Amino acid sequence: MKFMSHIAQWRSGAKEALDRTAIIAKFLCCxxxxxxxxxxxxxxxxxxxxxxxxxxGDVVLVEHLSPLLGNVGYGDLxxxxxxxxxxxxxxxxxxxxxxxxxxxxxxxHSDSDRIAVxxxxxxxxxxxxxxxxxxxxxxxPVPLGLIxxxxxFRCL
Amino acid sequence: xxxFRSIITEAWEKTFILTKxxxxxxxxxxxxxxxxxxxxxxxxxxxxxxPTDFLAERISTRFGKLAQGDIVVLRNPQNxxxxxxxxxxxLEGDTITYVxxxxxxDMHETVVxxxxxxxxxxxxxxxxxxxxxxxPVPYGLIxxxxxxxxxxxxxxxxxxxx
Numbered sequence: 001m002k003f004m005s006h007i008a009q010w011r012s013g014a015k016e017a018l019d020r021t022a023i024i025a026k027f028l029c030c031x032x033x034x035x036x037x038x039x040x041x042x043x044x045x046x047x048x049x050x051x052x053x054x055x056x057g058d059v060v061l062v063e064h065l066s067p068l069l070g071n072v073g074y075g076d077l078x079x080x081x082x083x084x085x086x087x088x089x090x091x092x093x094x095x096x097x098x099x100x101x102x103x104x105x106x107x108x109h110s111d112s113d114r115i116a117v118x119x120x121x122x123x124x125x126x127x128x129x130x131x132x133x134x135x136x137x138x139x140x141p142v143p144l145g146l147i148x149x150x151x152x153f154r155c156l
Numbered sequence: 157x158x159x160f161r162s163i164i165t166e167a168w169e170k171t172f173i174l175t176k177x178x179x180x181x182x183x184x185x186x187x188x189x190x191x192x193x194x195x196x197x198x199x200x201x202x203x204x205x206x207p208t209d210f211l212a213e214r215i216s217t218r219f220g221k222l223a224q225g226d227i228v229v230l231r232n233p234q235n236x237x238x239x240x241x242x243x244x245x246x247l248e249g250d251t252i253t254y255v256x257x258x259x260x261x262d263m264h265e266t267v268v269x270x271x272x273x274x275x276x277x278x279x280x281x282x283x284x285x286x287x288x289x290x291x292p293v294p295y296g297l298i299x300x301x302x303x304x305x306x307x308x309x310x311x312x313x314x315x316x317x318x
Contacts, residue, residue: 026176026179029176029179029180029183030179032183033179033182036186067236070236070237081294081296082272082296083272083273083294083296084270084271084272084294085271085272086272086294086295086296119234119290120234120235121232121233121234121235121236122233139270142294143231143233143234143236143293143294143297144236145231145232145233145236145296145297146294146296146297147236
């Protein structure tokens, strides 16, 4: 008899645990959805966007709707998946769109200007601090599919 | 006012359940397995040119476990709204030699796949727009790897090299 009551108790306890877990799982799903498609915070750091962004780091809000709608343009600060290492994200500015001819100057590697044409479906990104930035001047134009979001707000 | 209220509550609850279901479906789709429909002649004879349905998994791409010979779905570098399905022929650091001109089959070009990039080619080299035209593709554009064929039904079954 005691055994049956123990089983009943365990059963109700397990059901409650499952309900609570289900609520948490649903909340995380919602959070993930907002994070991926609407707006997410990111910590960006490094010297390549001085003076716009701090070298020690900034927390910025990135919205993810614009790249899906094709609403990225000149001068936008974008979060880009690095073409050299897909596990890292870069924050750079879009300087040229497809079809443009870019004349760029890499002060650390050469003394003269170089010219490139941005192919279809690609953009040219550069950091604001041209002396300390690894960007399209080094790894070439970046396909639009790698742009993950547009920075629109700085929190701290 | 009475009957409306209960109808509205019920509609709200049903919508809620539907939304939760779609969220769950979406998370599975984005991180585990998703469904891909391919069409076009660029992967003959492995994939027929009429529309074919596949299941593709995202776990290998996330953990970098792709190998040469896998058929992958990647975002088109020339048009980010489209995806293409090609075979992974070279990983970063590989040297690829390919025939660069369609009329003169003696003109070869050799290229080394740069860091963080891959080289994709369609099996049907005569009719495929792939890395021979748009160059090596950053790894970040690869979305999933095909592993199961769903439609046409007579070909239902696993889809990996033995």
